Amino acid sequence: MIEFRGTAKAWSDGTVALEPLDLTVPAGSTTVLVGSSGSGKTTLLRTVNRMVDPTAGTVLVDGRDVATVDPVALRRSIGYVLQSGGLLPHRSVLDNVARVPALRGRSRNEARERARDTLDLVGLDGTLVDRYPDGLSGGQQQRVGVARALVGTPRVLLMDEPFGAVDPVVRSELQDELRRIRAELGTTILFVTHDMDEALLLGDEIVVMRPGGVVAQRGTPEALLSAPADEFVARFIGSGNAGRALALRERDGVEYVEDEGGRIVGRLTA
Ligand SMILES: Nc1ncnc2c1ncn2[C@@H]1O[C@H](COP(=O)(O)OP(=O)(O)OP(=O)(O)O)[C@@H](O)[C@H]1O
Ligand SMILES: [Mg+2]
Incomplete structure (x- = not known):
């Protein structure tokens, strides 16, 4: 479970990235953040693993205030897929993924075996695993990023536009895979996307953000579709290729x- 309690962020230059927010992502459920560019989605996600410290309020993961948890230990316990790859350029694909179980004390062989299995799970061709990240397409790199986040079977998963660079067919496969993993492991997921169809498919709850880190509306996909709160939300829901x-x-x-x-x-x- 992830709980935001009055979580707010202003940067030192005065930019307000997040107005105080109260939000709970119940255990085993998925909350999807959508909204304008710069509306604070990435900032909110990063308060969970302490890559951003909120200026006010608290964040709890499974009941524990993250401010009291060692940031390194915290980041090892939470899966995080970055908006842009975030792979280590001088490590092979396999090592990028195997690093996670290795840091958690698995033997080198065990870690590599788990990494291979997880890369297979996200559909990365096994012949690519010895390449360096820049030898992969954008979509392939994103799959490696997803594998790296999943390899430690975290209870909490933060995903920032994880499927943005993959083609629609693969994207749909990855969405199905994510739903399967969630059903199997009960993972709690906070997910950012610009794709409304993806939000409607994956979200138990959807939070629509407007500039300045303000929540425009939140609710189930059904609630948002049937009663958008205002023009901003209606335009968001209607955007994309499916009116x-x-x-x-x-x-x-x-x-x-x-x-x-x-x-x-x-x-x-x-
Ligand atoms: N390190 C930083 N220092 C100062 N301002 C920042 C920093 N990181 C982000 N911001 C600002 O905070 C606001 C929210 O940014 P954030 O990255 O959270 O938006 P976003 O909703 O993820 O946008 P996008 O959809 O483009 O990824 C923006 O105004 C951004 O310019
Ligand atoms: Mg972002």
């Missing part, structure tokens, strides 16, 4: 689904 006010049409005997702008978004399969 939300859908209609069933028929043309030449084929039934298909159209959005409010008249674009075809899919066909009914059931």
